[in-house]
Amino acid sequence: MLILNCPYCGVDAEETELAAGGEAHLKRYGPGSSDDEFHDYLFMRENPKGVHFERWRHANGCGKWFHAARCTQTLEVFGTYTAQTSEPPQDIKDAIAAKRPGWTWRGFS
Amino acid sequence: MSEPISALNHASYEGIAKVEECGLQGMITLRGDLSDKVLAKAVKDATGQKVPGQREALVAGDTGVCWMSTDELLVLVPYAEVEAKLAAMTNALSGTHALAVNVSDARAVFRISGASAREVMGKLAPVDLSVDAFQPDQIRRSRLAQVAGAFWMDDAETLRVVCFRSVADYVFNLLKVAAQPGSEVGVY
Numbered sequence: 478m479l480i481l482n483c484p485y486c487g488v489d490a491e492e493t494e495l496a497a498g499g500e501a502h503l504k505r506y507g508p509g510s511s512d513d514e515f516h517d518y519l520f521m522r523e524n525p526k527g528v529h530f531e532r533w534r535h536a537n538g539c540g541k542w543f544h545a546a547r548c549t550q551t552l553e554v555f556g557t558y559t560a561q562t563s564e565p566p567q568d569i570k571d572a573i574a575a576k577r578p579g580w581t582w583r584g585f586s
Numbered sequence: 587m588s589e590p591i592s593a594l595n596h597a598s599y600e601g602i603a604k605v606e607e608c609g610l611q612g613m614i615t616l617r618g619d620l621s622d623k624v625l626a627k628a629v630k631d632a633t634g635q636k637v638p639g640q641r642e643a644l645v646a647g648d649t650g651v652c653w654m655s656t657d658e659l660l661v662l663v664p665y666a667e668v669e670a671k672l673a674a675m676t677n678a679l680s681g682t683h684a685l686a687v688n689v690s691d692a693r694a695v696f697r698i699s700g701a702s703a704r705e706v707m708g709k710l711a712p713v714d715l716s717v718d719a720f721q722p723d724q725i726r727r728s729r730l731a732q733v734a735g736a737f738w739m740d741d742a743e744t745l746r747v748v749c750f751r752s753v754a755d756y757v758f759n760l761l762k763v764a765a766q767p768g769s770e771v772g773v774y
Contacts, residue, residue: 485656487640491712537729541657
């Protein structure tokens with residue numbers, strides 16, 4: 478069972494209270510972009526065994542979206558953080574580096 | 587004019603705890619910047635309470651205010667006064683970016699009372715209801731089996747549960763099963 482701490486209401490919410498929102502930090506390519514960029518934005522997703530960043534919504538709770546950094550292999554949660562950002566904050570990156578030295582995910586490390 | 591009646595019209599059930607539908611409760615959903623002074627004054631005028639902190643429920647009887655999220659409050663007022671309170675609140679908030687809506691008739695309220703009240707709730711919601719983790723004056727929005735709901739404690743043995751009116755019957759049935767005689771688990 479995955480348990481994430483909602484950064485908005487501060488509760489440790491378990492999986493059934495949350496709604497998964499797919500991969501985090503997607504850059505949108507809309508009108509004016511090339512077909513390849515649009516294709517990648519729509520369809521290409523990371524499927525890592527290890528460090529992963531996701532969007533979650535506290536659906537049966539405060540209703541807010543937030544980000545979570547976790548490990549898909551061990552279900553370990555490195556941390557959750559606000560949705561109002563386009564990249565993971567430094568303390569989350571540090572927390573991951575402490576447990577998974579040399580991690581990379583898309584452009585982040 | 588038809589007479590307003592709550593979803594289950596004070597239905598009640600006695601098991602390991604007493605479950606009763608509370609009847610009509612005036613409720614106003616208030617969204618806006620919770621640090622705003624104008625909003626704080628509007629809440630104070632309507633309920634006599636300050637703006638609650640994170641997951642705080644400041645409720646006395648059928649008047650009070652509950653923290654629903656970082657930009658949302660649930661204002662409780664007596665059912666008969668809801669229109670007047672809402673008008674006053676809307677007037678006070680006219681210059682600010684905020685929204686107040688009367689949701690009284692969209693909700694149902696239950697009271698669970700008795701020594702096993704925590705157990706009844708604990709069977710239905712994925713929430714730590716131990717004395718250390720959940721105290722009076724705290725509100726928790728969660729799910730009750732399959733539907734959304736919120737609850738807080740009025741005192742150490744009384745819980746108040748809010749859900750949508752459309753699922754009031756479902757929630758009452760859930761509470762009845764969770765409160766069946768002889769079904770104490772004894773964890774709290």
